[in-house]
Amino acid sequence: MSGIRALPAVSDRELWDQAAEGDSEAFAQLYDRHARAIYNFLHRRTGSWSDAEDLTSAVFLQAWRRRADVVLDRDSALPWLLRTADYTVRNEWRTKLRYRRALAAAHLLHSEVEDPADGVARRLDDDSRIRAVRASLKRLPRQEREIVELCVWAGLDQAAAAVALDVPIGTVKSRLSRARKHLRELNLETEA
Secondary structure, rough: OOOOOOOOEEEEEEHHHHHOOOHHHHHHHHHHHHHHHHHHHHHHHHHHHHHHHHHHHHHHHHHHHHHHOOOOOOOHHHHHHHHHHHHHHHHHHHHHHHHHHHHHHHHHHHHOOOOOHHHHHHHHHHHHHHHHHHHHHHHOOOHHHHHHHHHHHHHOOOOHHHHHHHOHHHHHHHHHHHHHHHHHHHHHHHOO
């Protein structure tokens, strides 16, 4: 052998203590030792390599932020890192669940509250149709127009329209029939 002696391995506890004092090289060694185990754990939990990569980064970011607060009770940092990974993935799931619920609620809200522009467009279309219908009604004789206004627009049945106009119900029926015939003819004229 060449005379080079292997240096004793530095424990995670020693590296953690050095990292707690701001030694980024010591923290990098901890990362190199445990990143693969954390990634594998998270990959198995999420089933997604990209999520596992992101969450591994989040775990080590949390470890760096808390390095001065955490005291390892064993010589390995891996148990603490795995517990942090577990909390991190659970938080991620809760965040995604809240996000999906918010999207669902927003979709429901969107479907319940329509765009005001749609209502304006509908009212304009309705106004246009009403003007066209009113123009057609004006071309009917007054008695037929009154029957259409009472039976169709006001929703009265023929007996109530007869009472309102003080005419027999047979008269209402014949006027309504003639009004419908005239309106069909007028509609055919406007389509031609």
